[in-house]
Amino acid sequence: MQQEQLLLPTRLTVRDSTGESYVIEGLLGKGESGAVYLVRDRRVKQDLFALKEVINPNMRDRERFIFEGEILKQLHHRALPRVYRVFERDKLKRVYILMDYIQGRDLEALRKDQRDQRFELSLVLALMAPIVDAIIYLHHQDPPVVHRDIRPANIIVPVGAEEAVLVDFGSAKQHVVGGPTTIIRHSSPGYAAPEQYGGGTSPQTDIYGLGATFYTLITGTVPPDSIIRITKIRTIGIDPLKSAHLLIPSVPPEIAQAIQRALSLKREDRFETVEQFWQELMVLPKQQPVQIPRVTTAAPPLPLTPLEPDSERTLFAFWRDPRNLLHASNRGILLLLPLLVVTIALGIVFFSQFWGLLLLLCIGVLTLLLLLRARS
Helix, strand or coil: HHHHHHHHHHCEEEEEECCCCCEEEEEEEEECCEEEEEEEECCCCCEEEEEEECCCCHHHHHHHHHHHHHHHHHCCCCCCCEEHHHHHHHHEEEEEEEECCCCCCEEEHHHHCCCCCCHHHHHHHHHHHHHHHHHHHHHCCCCCCECCCCHHHEEECEEEEEEEEEECCCCCCCCCCCCCCCCCCCCCCCCHHHHHHCCCHHHHHHHHCCCCCHHHHHHHCCCHHHHHHHHHHHCCCCCCCCHHHHHHCCCCHHHHHHHHHCCCHHHHCCCHHHHHHHHHHCCCCCCCCCCCCCCCCCCCCCCCECCCCCCEECCCHHHHHHHHHHHHHHHHHHHHHHHHHHHHHHHHHHCHHHHHHHHHHHHHHHHHHHHHHCCC
16 A cells, blocks of 8 residues: 555544544655654644654554653653653554644755755754753663654754754654664664664664764765665775765864764764763864754645545544444535425425426435435
């Protein structure tokens, strides 16, 4: 089945296990295993959220995903979105995480607006300071929480704000030394460490993604994917990853060396902690305060196939109570009431005549077809 067929349409209502309902407004992103939707609270219409969906996880991974989602609900940091609910729908094999919708522009889009598709080092350090602090906060949880998808597209500068926010926790997990790793992975080429393609992840996995993010923002070039790097080293003995200062001579060698170490293919060769990496990046004397780009407008959500006008359908409700089909088509039935009145009036006036009876029969059949269509 193609991914487009799995996407939910706009105006569809998703109901969680507590009965709260959220109407899909648009698509924020999609991947191999699901999507992220912009949704609106059905009761408090001004409240917008991001709804992360994972499709068809197996039993073990689903249970772990829900458990880890509950852990994410306990996190509180200024550079992290709040996670509010985690729920599942067994019959449709879907798991959901409801979290804050951060309205703004991500660093990948802002980077591409620059003349050289990169930022100056001082601006990168200012943009990434709250993100680094957030990752340190995650890794200091007990057990540590590993984000596993750190990249510019997942770092948003909110509208009117002065600090960036790290989003998309659909791939996050707890790290237990010696414990298993969920298969619900998100391996972004260029930003994913080798262990994300097989084996267990750890806080060092986030250090790799953080290093790749600094590399891209500073040089304007996404680093070669870790699997490609491993293949090149094995076949020709050369790592295709060039040091950042070779691409941008203005980058101090100390900074380039720290990023290179963070991007080590072997996790034991990377920094032990994010704090150590950040200290290496801050070795230069402090410069004048840098002005963070001011975001005034947010990128609109991606288009989705809408439901038919004047129809409201609730996902998952159909399996619990067939009467919801009638409830979903109430508007359509109300629109057909005038036609029913006309049908009855014509029947009374012309019933004694053959052509009147035929007209009544035709309108009756048409009305029945429209009613069935409204209920489907």
